[in-house]
Amino acid sequence: MSSLLDSKLPGLRLASTGSYPRIGDGPELQILRRATAALDRGERNMADLLDAENEMTRRAIADQMRAGLEMITDGQIRWYDPISHIASKLDNVKIAGLQRYFDTNFYFRQPVVTGILKRTDALVAKDFSFARNALGHLPTPKHVTGKLSIKPVLTGPYTLAKFSVSSHAGNGAIDSFAALATRALAYADALAAEIIALTQIGASLIQIDEPAIIKYPEDWKIFEKAVAKLIAARDKHASEGRRPELALYTYFHDSAALYEKLIALDVDVIGLDFTYNPKLVELVASLGSPKPLGLGLIDGRNTKLEDVGEVARQIDRLLPKIHGGRAYLNASCGLEYLPRDRAYAKLELLGKIRAAVAA
Amino acid sequence: MSREKLERLGLNLPLFPTTSVGSFPKPDYLVRARADFMKGKIAPDQLNGLERKATAFWIETQEKLGVDVLVDGEMYRGDMVAYFAERLPGFTEGGLVRAYGNRYYHKPIVTGEVSWPGPVTVDWWRYAQSLTKKPVKGMLTGAYTIMDWSFNEHYPDRRATAMALAVVIRKEVEALIAAGCKIIQIDEPALSVRSEELPIALEAMENTTKNLDAYFITHACYGEFEQIYPGMLALAVDNFDLEMSNSDLDLLETFRRHPFTKDISFGVVDVHSHRMESAEAVRRRVERALAILPKERIWIDPDCGLKTRTVEEAIDKLRLCVEAAKSFRV
Numbered sequence: 001m002s003s004l005l006d007s008k009l010p011g012l013r014l015a016s017t018g019s020y021p022r023i024g025d026g027p028e029l030q031i032l033r034r035a036t037a038a039l040d041r042g043e044r045n046m047a048d049l050l051d052a053e054n055e056m057t058r059r060a061i062a063d064q065m066r067a068g069l070e071m072i073t074d075g076q077i078r079w080y081d082p083i084s085h086i087a088s089k090l091d092n093v094k095i096a097g098l099q100r101y102f103d104t105n106f107y108f109r110q111p112v113v114t115g116i117l118k119r120t121d122a123l124v125a126k127d128f129s130f131a132r133n134a135l136g137h138l139p140t141p142k143h144v145t146g147k148l149s150i151k152p153v154l155t156g157p158y159t160l161a162k163f164s165v166s167s168h169a170g171n172g173a174i175d176s177f178a179a180l181a182t183r184a185l186a187y188a189d190a191l192a193a194e195i196i197a198l199t200q201i202g203a204s205l206i207q208i209d210e211p212a213i214i215k216y217p218e219d220w221k222i223f224e225k226a227v228a229k230l231i232a233a234r235d236k237h238a239s240e241g242r243r244p245e246l247a248l249y250t251y252f253h254d255s256a257a258l259y260e261k262l263i264a265l266d267v268d269v270i271g272l273d274f275t276y277n278p279k280l281v282e283l284v285a286s287l288g289s290p291k292p293l294g295l296g297l298i299d300g301r302n303t304k305l306e307d308v309g310e311v312a313r314q315i316d317r318l319l320p321k322i323h324g325g326r327a328y329l330n331a332s333c334g335l336e337y338l339p340r341d342r343a344y345a346k347l348e349l350l351g352k353i354r355a356a357v358a359a
Numbered sequence: 360m361s362r363e364k365l366e367r368l369g370l371n372l373p374l375f376p377t378t379s380v381g382s383f384p385k386p387d388y389l390v391r392a393r394a395d396f397m398k399g400k401i402a403p404d405q406l407n408g409l410e411r412k413a414t415a416f417w418i419e420t421q422e423k424l425g426v427d428v429l430v431d432g433e434m435y436r437g438d439m440v441a442y443f444a445e446r447l448p449g450f451t452e453g454g455l456v457r458a459y460g461n462r463y464y465h466k467p468i469v470t471g472e473v474s475w476p477g478p479v480t481v482d483w484w485r486y487a488q489s490l491t492k493k494p495v496k497g498m499l500t501g502a503y504t505i506m507d508w509s510f511n512e513h514y515p516d517r518r519a520t521a522m523a524l525a526v527v528i529r530k531e532v533e534a535l536i537a538a539g540c541k542i543i544q545i546d547e548p549a550l551s552v553r554s555e556e557l558p559i560a561l562e563a564m565e566n567t568t569k570n571l572d573a574y575f576i577t578h579a580c581y582g583e584f585e586q587i588y589p590g591m592l593a594l595a596v597d598n599f600d601l602e603m604s605n606s607d608l609d610l611l612e613t614f615r616r617h618p619f620t621k622d623i624s625f626g627v628v629d630v631h632s633h634r635m636e637s638a639e640a641v642r643r644r645v646e647r648a649l650a651i652l653p654k655e656r657i658w659i660d661p662d663c664g665l666k667t668r669t670v671e672e673a674i675d676k677l678r679l680c681v682e683a684a685k686s687f688r689v
Contacts, residue, residue, distance in 0.1 A: 023455050023463055036461040080460055097605075097631055098459055100582070103552040105466075105508050107459035303453065303468055304512040338510075339454025339466070 009358045011292075011326035012319065013070045014350045017249065017271065017300060018153045018209065019082075019334030020060040020075030021343050029340060032056045032077070053078045057127075058134045061150075065138055067347035070147045071205070071328060074131035076336070080109065082155045082209065083163045087111035090190055091118035099163065102211060102252040104301070104337060111164040113177040119190040125197045128152040132202075151247070152203050154195075156210035157188035157226040158219065163212070181222045188226040192233035198244065199237055205245040205269070206234075211333075214253040220261060231266050247271060249294055251333040256283050263289050273332040274314075275299045281314045288321040296332035298349060303342040305349055312356035319357075329354060361597040361622045362655055365574055368541045370494055375645075375659050375684040376427040378624060380578050380600060381439075381498050381544065382664030383432035384673050389413045393437075410435040411486060418490040420674060425681045428542060428658075429495045431487035433666070438464055439500045439546060440508040447527060449473030453510055468510040473523050475530040481538050488539070497535040497543040501577065502528050502567060503560040507549035518559045525566040536573050544576040544600065550591065551582030557590050565595045576600050576624060580663050584610055589617045600624035602662040604644060605631060611651050619652060626662030627683060628676045633668070635675055641683040649687075659684040 022032050035052035038044035060075025079085040081101065087093045092115035098107040132150050140148055161183035166176065177183050191208075198206055208230060213223045227248070234246050248262070249271030255262065256277050262270050271294030274280050284293070295318060297311050319325050329350050335343035365372055385393070389409050396406045417432035436442040444450040444467030451470040455463040480497065488495045502524035506517060514520040528545065535543055545567060550560050568575050577594060580602035584591065588610075591599075599619075603610060603626040627644045628636055648657055659680050665673040 021456070023457070025454050033461055033463065040461075100552065103507075105549075106457060109459075302512075303510040337456060339456055341454055 009319075009325075009354060011322075011324060012315070012354055012357065013147075013328050014068060014354060015071035015294065015328035015330040016064055016069055016073045016075075016151075016347075017251070017294070017296065017330045017332070017334050018073055018076055018207065019079065019336035020063065020073070020077070021336050021338065021340040022056050022060075022075070022077045024340035029056075029059070054130065054134075057131060058138075061131060061134055062138055063344055064347060065135075065141060065144070065148070067344065068141065068144065068351040069347060070144050071149050071151055072135070073151055073153055073207075074127055074134075076153060076334065078127055081106070082108065083160060084109040084111060086123055086155050086191075087160055087164060087187075089119075089121060089123050090187075091120055092116055093164075094167075096165075102215070104252070106337065108163065111160070113164055113166040113183055113186070115177075117186040117190055119193045122197060123190070123194045124152050124154060125194065125201060128198060128203060129201060149204060151205045151207050152198055153207040153209060154191055156208045156248070157184050157191050157230070158223040159210050159212040160184075160187045161222075161226070162216065162219070180219065181225070184222050184226040185229065188229035192229045195230055195233040195244070195246075196236055199234070199242050203244050205247055207247045207249055207271070208267075209249050209251075211250055211252045214250045214255045214258055217258050220258070224265070227265060227267070245269060247294060247328075251296060251300075252276075254280070256280050259283060260287065263287075263291060268292065269294055269328065271328070271330070272296055275301065275332045281317060285317045285321050288323075290323050292324070292326040292328065293318070293322055294328045294330050296330055298329075298331045298346055298353075300331035300333040300335050300346065301337050303338060305345060306353075308349070308352050308356050311353045315353070315357045361574065364597060368572070368574060370541055370574070372427055373684075374654060374688050375657055377681050377684045378426060378428040378496065378658055378660045379421070379430055379677060379680075380624075380626075380630075380660060380662070380664045381430050381433055381496075381546065382436070382666035383417050383430075383434075384666050384668055384670050385434055386413050386416065386670060389434060407435075414483070414487055415490055418487055418495075421677070422491055422493065424674070424677050425685070426677065427493065429487070429491055429493050430498060431483055431495060433498065433664075435483060439548075440505050441465060441467060443479065443500055443505060444509060446476060446479050447473050448476055449513070450509070466508070466510060469506075469513045469520060471513055473527050475527045478534040478538075479531055481531075481534050484535060484540055485538055494542055495540075496576070497532075497540040497573075499528055499531055499535075499543065499545045501545045501547040501550075501560075502563040503556075504547050504549040506563075507552065517556065518562075521559050521563040522566065525563040529567045529571070532567060532571055532573070536571060540573065542574045542576065544578060545596065546578040547594075548578065548580050548582070550577070550579045550594075551584050551587050554583070554586040557587045561590075561593050561595070568595045574598070578624070578663070580605075585613050588613050589620075592620050596621070598622035598624055598658065600626075600658075600660065602626045603648075604629045604636075604662050608644060608647055611647060614651050619656075622656045622658060623648075623652060624658040624660045625652075627659055628661045628679055630661050630663045630665055630668060630676065633672060635672070636679060638679060638682055641679050642686060645683055645687055654687075
């Protein structure tokens with residue numbers, strides 16, 4: 001049944017947008033919380049924490065597969081938050097106090113750039129390898145055989161820079177990390193190195209999350225320059241036949257004002273959050289897209305399950321206007337803002353919606 | 360203008376009235392009792408007795424320190440939204456979601472029409488007020504914040520949810536006023552998170568407090584207030600209680616560009632740090648406030664609720680506030 005439906009919509013793939021809840025209500029789903037608390041009390045060590053992270057990562061992957069997703073992630077189970085998880089792995093960054101993450105009731109730790117940013121180790125590449133390996137050890141549902149992919153996720157350079165501050169004066173005002181542009185380009189250099197590392201270990205699609213740019217469109221030029229470095233990294237080994245796709249995802253704000261600029265970027269996929277503007281579907285349908293889109297039509301921030309028919313109709317409007325009819329159907333943002341049972345229900349909903357579109 | 364309102368309400372407060380934002384740390388015996396209660400090891404009456412004991416401790420402590428406008432310390436509350444959601448018909452407890460790091464909470468879900476079940480906070484206010492002759496603030500969470508910090512499966516949109524909640528919170532405000540409460544704090548920490556929704560937050564507060572005779576304060580924190588200033592000054596309250604010290608008083612520059620027209624509870628100590636500020640550092644913060652704001656409008660308090668500090672730290676931070684205020688009254 002699923003294969004038949006899929007064959008009618010070969011370009012519409014079910015995807016994760018990134019994060020997945022790292023906790024559930026049952027005790028078996030609280031092992032990471034307990035391990036972290038025990039580590040803080042000095043009763044466990046880092047190896048115990050790693051075990052718990054590994055187990056919850058395997059569970060996140062298994063849930064995505066069970067729900068029928070074809071483009072999955074590791075659930076970002078190991079991430080303290082989307083900002084400090086990346087920044088803390090770079091040299092010359094200190095992690096400071098809590099700040100609210102956009103309009104969520106979730107808080108991240110703010111990085112303080114104290115000197116030249118330097119990548120000396122993998123940011124997510126090892127986690128990606130683990131997840132891909134874990135995926136390989138789980139039985140693949142028949143209807144996704146040969147179609148299942150996993151993508152690493154990185155927070156983009158502009159968003160990292162926007163939510164960082166600096167205590168580094170640099171060599172004069174122009175070089176100072178107090179300047180947003182300088183921080184963004186420095187983060188971009190580090191992320192470019194990570195993209196090359198991910199390319200070398202076989203990542204075929206890399207998701208770059210840049211939610212901040214649609215909230216602060218006045219920084220477009222800074223953003224564009226930073227993203228250009230990632231595009232160059234993507235293309236570095238293209239002549240050797242190794243060129244991953246870059247999927248640039250935006251969320252947590254209305255992207256209508258920047259839509260035309262976003263689709264003109266030389267990235268391979270643009271992810272959009274449709275929950276902030278009911279008119280965005282019409283805008284995208286009228287302007288079309290020259291590249292695949294990540295259709296964030298399912299609200300990753302609210303537990304209410306969307307009406308299947310209504311979303312299917314939105315996809316019917318959008319898909320013919322997207323070049324090649326190729327799109328990812330995903331939640332508007334990572335699902336860790338939902339309780340685990342509701343997050344899983346949202347994943348299952350994706351498949352029901354595609355079935356309704358194909359019917 | 361607000362000072363006239365306070366006097367009309369029979370409240371003769373000194374210059375630089377001192378207060379606190381709401382929560383205090385729970386004594387160890389109460390933390391243990393709450394955990395035991397959750398496990399079914401102790402009865403509700405036993406827990407209630409310990410909550411009353413801890414409330415009495417904090418009322419006595421504030422009196423000894425010389426605080427002018429007291430709070431009950433919220434010994435009987437956990438999360439400021441969940442406390443109301445657990446008591447209001449229309450809400451269902453949701454599963455766990457992450458607040459930060461390894462901290463999780465049960466985020467409420469609006470699954471039906473919300474309604475007022477009768478007084479929620481009034482008995483606690485009455486009890487706290489019975490222990491002191493100084494005014495005790497009524498402490499509520501605002502409709503916009505309850506909406507923003509809950510999932511919604513019932514109302515068509517965020518505005519409709521906020522307005523329904525405003526009706527409920529207004530009834531609680533009316534009940535507090537009927538009980539004799541004259542200063543009511545309605546916290547809106549979500550006020551600044553979606554600047555485009557400021558009109559919804561303003562309308563919800565207007566519906567909550569309009570034509571009700573009390574001195575209203577709202578507390579907001581962790582926000583990009585520059586995005587909603589000066590529009591936020593239209594909020595239907597008399598006093599904004601703002602986290603100032605955590606951001607090195609950055610907001611004062613914003614107030615310099617456009618005058619701040621309400622009373623302000625000016626946060627002079629950082630509640631997120633174990634470090635104790637020096638008395639001189641706190642005085643300098645007040646001096647910086649005085650360079651921008653008229654003295655008649657300034658109240659002095661900590662940045663935010665003190666519940667994340669130890670009991671000793673909370674007392675020391677409060678003492679710093681009181682001593683700073685007194686030094687400017689002479």
